[in-house]
Amino acid sequence: MALNLLTFSISFFIFFVVKPFPIVESRTIEFSEHSFTKTLRNLRGIKKGQRMRGMIELKSYLNKFGYLNNYSHTNHFDQNVEVALKEYQVFHHLRATGHMDAETLRKMSLPRCGVPDVVTPHDNLKGLTILANYSFFRGSPRWEESKRALTYRFVSSTNVLRMDLVRFAVNNAFQSWSRVSDFTFTEIFNPNPNVAIGFHRRNHGDGHPFDGPGRVLAHTFAPQDGRLHLDADESWISGPGSEIDLETVALHEIGHLLGLGHSSVRDSIMYPSYEGVRRHLSQDDKDGIATLYGYQNIT
Ligand SMILES: [Zn+2]
Ligand SMILES: [Zn+2]
Incomplete structure (x- = not known):
């Protein structure tokens, strides 16, 4: 995928945005x-x-x-x-x-994720790249086999939503991925989590500044980096019915966290645009994670 973004150390960016409604x-x-x-x-x-x-x-x-x-x-x-x-x-x-x-x-x-869509490098005018379904980051990075019980911690440089709402939405998103994989996700409070999730605004020190309200909502680094950043300047909510739904975005970004790139399948959670609340994984998402980690018979 056009994953210049994902390999952060190389040039990867994945952006996801979120913002809660108390501040809206x-x-x-x-x-x-x-x-x-x-x-x-x-x-x-x-x-x-x-x-x-x-x-x-x-x-x-x-x-x-x-x-x-x-x-x-x-x-x-x-x-x-x-x-x-x-x-x-x-x-x-x-x-x-x-x-x-x-x-x-x-x-x-439309607002969208900050991770690039295109997997194949563009050689001049070589023709159209058509991706039928799920994709991975360049080189297909994934979590090593000993890392299936991942820990996560909330680390934000600014607060935008009540933490109980954030926890609820993000935990739901993690559980959705747990059900179709052999990963478990547990919140911890010590300084060395596998995954750091947080809200950040504009330039936040990783070389991929957020863009204020609209457009890019969030970004996540490819495995095994573990950074998942949400744009603090979005109008985040934790329920259906208004601006940007945190659980929907978290579900998408966790897909990146595990190694999935963008999918051109429109009902996939890994589709790059945010087009409303979507809190379930599609068959394409399940096929993607199963292929990346070699699962059999995931439905
Ligand atoms: Zn994305
Ligand atoms: Zn970032």
Whole structure:
């Protein structure tokens, strides 16, 4: 997968966002008026050969999520951008038009995980990479066999939600993965957990700063790093019905924590966009974890 991100020490980022509702009022407005969304709206209809303000932001977006390697810092929509955009469209099951149509614009406006989607390195214009299902990080890193009883600890640089709500949501997400794997997850309070989960804002010291409200919600490092970071500037909630559901995002990020990359299967929890509350694993997720760890007969 475009996992430049995951191997943190190399260049991996996985972002997941979360934010709870006690703090929400003014942020909701900020979210809907997010400047990237405005930039995208400006780019509606643009295609190869044209120039438009905001193209640099679009290129940066495609680069961040693994679709565009090298790009010129100009507002020119060139051939490389067209190929990258088509790959983005294919991954997300949109029509591969290669230009900024309404559907593509809508999809890019959704909040999403910070981990890149694309697994294969892009060689110039080599054609479209189509991923039918689950994927792994480059090199398929996973937890070694002696590490199946993982410990975790909450380590945040800022607090955004009541800890009992955070614990409840994250524990539920861990249990969902436990049921389809041989992993167990136990919260501990000593300084050396296998997994450190926390809320952080903007630049938080790992080289992958969060982007404020909207867009990137969270990121997680590939095994066996154990860092799972939630963007403190999101409107997090712990129940269905409003902004970003913590359990949904935790479920997705824990998939990364265990070694799964993004899936293009739309009902998979490992699909990169956040499109509402989803608190169960799909067959594609179960197949992914079973394949990575060599389980038989996981249903
Ligand atoms: Zn992700
Ligand atoms: Zn981080």
